[in-house]
Amino acid sequence: MRLLKFSVSFIITVIFLIVLNNRLGTIPPLGKFLDPFNGFYRNAKIKEDHFLQEKLALPGLQEEVRIQYDEFLVPHITAANNHDLYYAQGYVTAMHRLWQMELQTHFAAGRLSEIFGESMLERDRLMRRKGLRYGAENSLRVMEQDPEVKEALAAYSRGINDYIRQLDFAELPFEYKLLDYRPEEWSPLKSALLLKYMANDLAGRDYDLENTNIVKLFGKETFDLLFPERLPNTDPIIPEGTPWKFKPEAVTVPEKKYPSLFTKETIAKPEKDNGSNNWAVSGEKTRSGNPMLANDPHLQLNLPSIWYALQLTNPDANTYGVSLPGAPGIIIGFNDSIAWGVTNATRDVMDWYAIRFKTDERDEYEYDGKWLKTEERIEKIKVRPGNFWQGEEIQLDTVIYTHHGPVVYDEAFPGDSAQLAYALRWTAHSGSNELKTFLQLNRAHNYQEFEEALIPYQAPAQNFVFASVAGTIAMWVQGKFPLKWKEQGKFLMDGSRREHEWQGYIPQMQNAHIVNPKRGFVSSANQMPVGSGYPYYTYDQNYQHYRNRRINQILAKMDHITLKDMMQLQNDNFNLKAKETLPWMLDSLEVEALTNEQQRAFKMLNEWDYLQLAKAKAPALYEAWWSKFRELLWDEFSSLNVAVIEPDNGATVALLQKDPTTPFIDNRLTPEKENLNDLLHTSFALAVEEIEKWEEEHEEEASWGNIKNSSIKHLSQQDALSVTDLQVDGGRDIVNANSGRHGASWRMVVELSQPIQAFGVYPGGQSGNPGSPFYSNFIESWRKGEYNPLYFINEQQSFEDKIIFTQTLYPEP
Amino acid sequence: MKFLVQLILIALSTYLAELVFPWWTAALCAFVIAALIPSGGPKAFLSGFLGVGLLWLGAALFFSIRTDYILTDRVADLMQMGSPFILILLTALIGALSGGLGALSGSQLRKLLRQKRKTSSRYHSSF
Numbered sequence: 001m002r003l004l005k006f007s008v009s010f011i012i013t014v015i016f017l018i019v020l021n022n023r024l025g026t027i028p029p030l031g032k033f034l035d036p037f038n039g040f041y042r043n044a045k046i047k048e049d050h051f052l053q054e055k056l057a058l059p060g061l062q063e064e065v066r067i068q069y070d071e072f073l074v075p076h077i078t079a080a081n082n083h084d085l086y087y088a089q090g091y092v093t094a095m096h097r098l099w100q101m102e103l104q105t106h107f108a109a110g111r112l113s114e115i116f117g118e119s120m121l122e123r124d125r126l127m128r129r130k131g132l133r134y135g136a137e138n139s140l141r142v143m144e145q146d147p148e149v150k151e152a153l154a155a156y157s158r159g160i161n162d163y164i165r166q167l168d169f170a171e172l173p174f175e176y177k178l179l180d181y182r183p184e185e186w187s188p189l190k191s192a193l194l195l196k197y198m199a200n201d202l203a204g205r206d207y208d209l210e211n212t213n214i215v216k217l218f219g220k221e222t223f224d225l226l227f228p229e230r231l232p233n234t235d236p237i238i239p240e241g242t243p244w245k246f247k248p249e250a251v252t253v254p255e256k257k258y259p260s261l262f263t264k265e266t267i268a269k270p271e272k273d274n275g276s277n278n279w280a281v282s283g284e285k286t287r288s289g290n291p292m293l294a295n296d297p298h299l300q301l302n303l304p305s306i307w308y309a310l311q312l313t314n315p316d317a318n319t320y321g322v323s324l325p326g327a328p329g330i331i332i333g334f335n336d337s338i339a340w341g342v343t344n345a346t347r348d349v350m351d352w353y354a355i356r357f358k359t360d361e362r363d364e365y366e367y368d369g370k371w372l373k374t375e376e377r378i379e380k381i382k383v384r385p386g387n388f389w390q391g392e393e394i395q396l397d398t399v400i401y402t403h404h405g406p407v408v409y410d411e412a413f414p415g416d417s418a419q420l421a422y423a424l425r426w427t428a429h430s431g432s433n434e435l436k437t438f439l440q441l442n443r444a445h446n447y448q449e450f451e452e453a454l455i456p457y458q459a460p461a462q463n464f465v466f467a468s469v470a471g472t473i474a475m476w477v478q479g480k481f482p483l484k485w486k487e488q489g490k491f492l493m494d495g496s497r498r499e500h501e502w503q504g505y506i507p508q509m510q511n512a513h514i515v516n517p518k519r520g521f522v523s524s525a526n527q528m529p530v531g532s533g534y535p536y537y538t539y540d541q542n543y544q545h546y547r548n549r550r551i552n553q554i555l556a557k558m559d560h561i562t563l564k565d566m567m568q569l570q571n572d573n574f575n576l577k578a579k580e581t582l583p584w585m586l587d588s589l590e591v592e593a594l595t596n597e598q599q600r601a602f603k604m605l606n607e608w609d610y611l612q613l614a615k616a617k618a619p620a621l622y623e624a625w626w627s628k629f630r631e632l633l634w635d636e637f638s639s640l641n642v643a644v645i646e647p648d649n650g651a652t653v654a655l656l657q658k659d660p661t662t663p664f665i666d667n668r669l670t671p672e673k674e675n676l677n678d679l680l681h682t683s684f685a686l687a688v689e690e691i692e693k694w695e696e697e698h699e700e701e702a703s704w705g706n707i708k709n710s711s712i713k714h715l716s717q718q719d720a721l722s723v724t725d726l727q728v729d730g731g732r733d734i735v736n737a738n739s740g741r742h743g744a745s746w747r748m749v750v751e752l753s754q755p756i757q758a759f760g761v762y763p764g765g766q767s768g769n770p771g772s773p774f775y776s777n778f779i780e781s782w783r784k785g786e787y788n789p790l791y792f793i794n795e796q797q798s799f800e801d802k803i804i805f806t807q808t809l810y811p812e813p
Numbered sequence: 814m815k816f817l818v819q820l821i822l823i824a825l826s827t828y829l830a831e832l833v834f835p836w837w838t839a840a841l842c843a844f845v846i847a848a849l850i851p852s853g854g855p856k857a858f859l860s861g862f863l864g865v866g867l868l869w870l871g872a873a874l875f876f877s878i879r880t881d882y883i884l885t886d887r888v889a890d891l892m893q894m895g896s897p898f899i900l901i902l903l904t905a906l907i908g909a910l911s912g913g914l915g916a917l918s919g920s921q922l923r924k925l926l927r928q929k930r931k932t933s934s935r936y937h938s939s940f
Contacts, residue, residue, distance in 0.1 A: 002921065002928050003925055005854075009918045013840060013911075013917075030903075034900075035831070035904075036873040036875075037828075037836070039836065041872070043884055044876055044877070044883050044885065045883075046880050174884070178891075720887050771880065772883075
C-alpha cells in the first residue's frame with residue numbers, strides 16, 4: 001500500500017516536472033521559463049546591470065582591450081591590433097544581440113523550421129532554392145583567401161563564441177528561454193550568410209516573370225506603354241549630361257526571341273519599400289565651409305534593430321558608425337578623415353532561364369544544341385516537432401543546379417502549380433568580398449582610398465556617398481552589374497541558348513560615379529542611376545521617382561547649410577506625388593454635385609499643404625482616393641489568374657498625362673464607357689465613404705497617423721515584445737519614408753569638421769533584450785525626428801562626462 | 814514548529830540549489846528534506862507547497878519590482894494573462910506544486926522505508 005502511494009506521487013511529480021520542463025504547443029516550458037531564479041525574470045534589467053564586470057579575462061585576446069560605454073550604451077572599443085578589435089566587437093555584439101544575430105543567419109540559411117516548426121517550411125525552402133547558402137559558401141571561399149578579412153572573420157567569430165561559452169542558462173537571452181532552444185557555435189559562414197541575407201533583402205526582387213506574363217496578355221506595345229523604362233521628368237543619381245569618358249565594352253545583340261510561357265504563381269519577394277536616401281553637400285554650400293553627409297537607409301523596422309552602433313579604435317583607424325550584428329567592422333559611418341553612407345542601387349541583377357530537361361530524371365538539360373549534366377543539392381530541413389515527445393522530422397528538398405544557377409521553380413515549387421523549370425542567375429550567387437570594402441572604408445583617409453575600397457564590392461549593389469574633411473564629395477553606384485543588351489533579362493530567358501546569357505560585367509571603373517560636381521551636392525534615393533547618355537543598359541522595374549526629385553529640388557535651393565538643415569531634410573514630409581496629382585484630381589470633380597460629406601473632404605484636400613503629417617486627415621483622404629483610383633484604373637490586372645504587377649505611381653501619372661483617354665480607364669465590369677473624370681469621381685466617392693466607415697468602426701479620427709498605425713515589431717512578430725500604435729509622420733515615396741512597418745532604420749548626419757561632428761538615431765536601442773531599459777529607448781526621439789549626439793572619442797574630445805562605464809578585457813593568463 | 818522548520822529548510826535549500834542547478838531542483842530539495850524529517854503526507858505537501866511557493870513568489874516579486882516590471886509586463890501580455898500579478902501568482906503556483914509534490918513523494922518514501930525496516934526487524938525477531 002505504501003509502495004503504491006509512493007509510486008503514484010513519485011510518478012506524478014516526475015511527469016509534472018517533465019511536462020513543465022518542455023514546450024506545449026507554443027506555450028513556453030512553464031517551469032523553466034517562470035522559475036524566478038533562472039527563468040525570464042532574470043532577463044529583466046535595470047541600467048546598472050549593464051555595467052557590472054570592470055575586468056574580464058578572455059581566452060581569445062592577444063592584448064588588453066578597453067571598452068567605454070556611453071550613456072546610450074554605445075561601446076567605444078580601443079584595441080592594440082585588428083585581431084583584438086574584431087574579437088571585442090564580436091564579444092560585445094553577442095552580449096547585446098546574440099539571439100538576433102543567430103536568427104537572421106538562420107533565416108538566410110533556410111533553418112527557421114528548426115526553431116519555429118512546420119509553419120516556416122515554405123520560407124526555408126524558398127531561401128534554400130534561391131541558393132543563399134550556396135552563395136554564402138562561395139563568398140566565404142573568396143573572403144578566406146584574403147588574409148585581412150580571414151583574420152577579422154575568425155577573430156569576430158571567436159569573440160562571439162567566447163561569449164556563448166561562458167553563458168549559463170540564467171543569462172541566456174530571453175528569446176531562447178521563450179522558444180526553448182540554445183545558441184549554437186558561431187562561424188565565419190554565418191557572417192557570410194548575414195551578408196547574403198542583406199543581398200536578398202535589397203537585391204532579391206525582380207519582375208521578369210510577371211513582365212513575360214503581361215506581354216503575353218496585353219502585347220509588347222501596351223507593355224511598353226504601361227511600363228516605360230524611363231519617365232519623362234526623371235532625375236537620375238548621376239545628373240543628365242554628365243560625360244562618360246571611357247570606351248564601353250561591346251555587347252552583341254542576338255535575335256530577340258523570349259520563351260513565351262505563363263507563370264501562375266511567382267515566389268515571395270522581399271519588401272518593395274526597402275530603399276534609402278543619402279546625400280553629401282560641398283563646403284561651398286554650408287555655413288561652416290565644411291562638407292556634410294547624410295544617410296538614412298529604409299528597411300523593415302524591427303526589434304532588435306538591424307543596426308548596432310559602436311566606435312572601433314586601433315592604431316590604424318578610429319571609426320564610428322553602425323554595424324550589422326553578425327559582421328565585423330562598420331557599415332555606415334565616419335572616421336577622422338572621411339564619412340560614407342549607402343542607399344540601395346536597385347537594378348535587375350536576377351534573371352530567369354527556362355530549362356528543358358532531357359528526361360524526368362533531370363540529370364541533363366539542353367544547352368547550345370548539347371545536353372549538359374546537372375548537379376543535385378539535397379537540402380535537409382530539420383523541422384521542430386509540434387510536441388516535445390515527438391521526434392524531429394527531416395524534410396528533404398532536391399534542388400537541381402545548372403550552370404546558370406539553381407532551378408528555383410519546378411514541379412514541386414512554389415506550391416504545386418508550376419510545371420516549368422526556371423533556373424536563377426543572380427549576382428548574389430557569386431563569391432564576393434563585400435567585407436573587404438567595409439573594412440577598408442573604416443580606415444580610408446581620402447577619396448583615393450575610398451575608391452580603392454569599393455573595387456571588391458559586388459552585391460547588393462549600393463550607391464556609396466562620400467565626403468572628406470579635405471573637401472571632396474562623391475557618389476559611386478557600385479556593384480557587379482551584368483553586361484546586357486537592351487531588354488536582356490527583363491523577361492524570362494531561354495536557358496538553352498548561349499546568346500541569352502550575360503556577356504560579362506560592366507568594368508568596375510565604368511560604374512557610374514561623380515566627384516565634386518558643379519552643383520555642389522551629390523544625392524541618391526534609389527532612382528535611375530544615370531541619364532540617357534550612359535552606354536550600358538541599366539533596367540530596373542522599381543526606380544524611385546519622387547523622393548529623389550524632392551531631395552534634389554531642396555538641395556539645389558539650399559545655401560549656408562547647417563546640420564539642422566540636414567536633419568530637417570531627412571524628416572521632410574512633403575508629398576511630391578500629391579502635389580503633382582491632387583490639383584488635376586480635384587479639378588475633375590464637380591463640386592456642386594457632391595454630398596455634404598464629400599464637399600467637406602474636397603475642402604480639406606483643397607486646403608492641404610501636401611505635408612504628410614500623422615495628425616492631419618488630408619493625407620489619409622488623399623491616399624485612400626489615390627488607391628481607390630488605382631484599383632479602378634488597373635482593374636484589368638486584378639482578376640487575372642497568372643502573376644502580374646501593376647504599373648507603378650510614376651508610370652501611372654505619366655501615362656494619364658500622355659494619353660488621358662487610354663482604354664485602361666474604362667471599367668470592364670460596367671456596361672458604360674467611363675472616362676477619366678468618371679473614374680476620379682467614383683473613386684473619390686468610394687474613398688470618402690471608406691474613411692467615414694473607418695471612423696465609425698475605429699471610433700477615432702481617420703488621421704494619417706491612426707490609419708497608417710506604425711509599429712516596430714519584434715522579430716518573433718509578438719506584439720507584446722514590440723512597440724505598436726506609433727504616430728509617425730511621412731509615408732511611401734516621401735523623403736521621410738515611413739510607411740507603417742518600413743522607414744528610416746538609421747538616420748545619420750555628419751559634418752566633416754575637425755574634429756568631426758555627427759548625430760544619429762535609429763528606432764530601437766543598443767540592447768536586444770526586451771527586458772532592458774536600452775531595448776527601445778531611441779524610438780521616441782526617432783519618432784519625433786530628433787537625434788542623439790554621436791560621441792566620437794578622439795584626441796581632441798574625450799567625452800569623459802558621457803562615459804558611464806569602462807571595462808577592461810584582458811588575455812586570460 | 815517542526816512544520817515551520819521543514820518549510821524554511823525547503824525554501825533555503827531550494828534557494829541555494831537554484832544558484833547552480835535548474836528549476837526542478839526545487840522539487841528535489843523538498844523531496845530530500847521531507848524524506849529526512851518525519852511528517853504526515855498532507856503536512857509534508859503543505860510544507861513543500863508553501864516553502865517553494867513563497868520563495869518563488871518572493872523572488873518573482875523582487876525581480877519584478879526591482880526592474881519596474883519591465884519584462885513581467887511584457888510576458889504577462891505575451892501569455893495573455895491580463896495582469897503581471899496573475900503571472901506572478903502562476904509562477905508561485907508552479908513553484909508551490911513542484912515543492913509540494915516533491916515533499917509529498919519524499920515523505921512517502923520515508924514511510925515506505927520505515928515500513929520496510931519495521932517489517933524486516935519483525936522478521937528478524939521471529940527467529
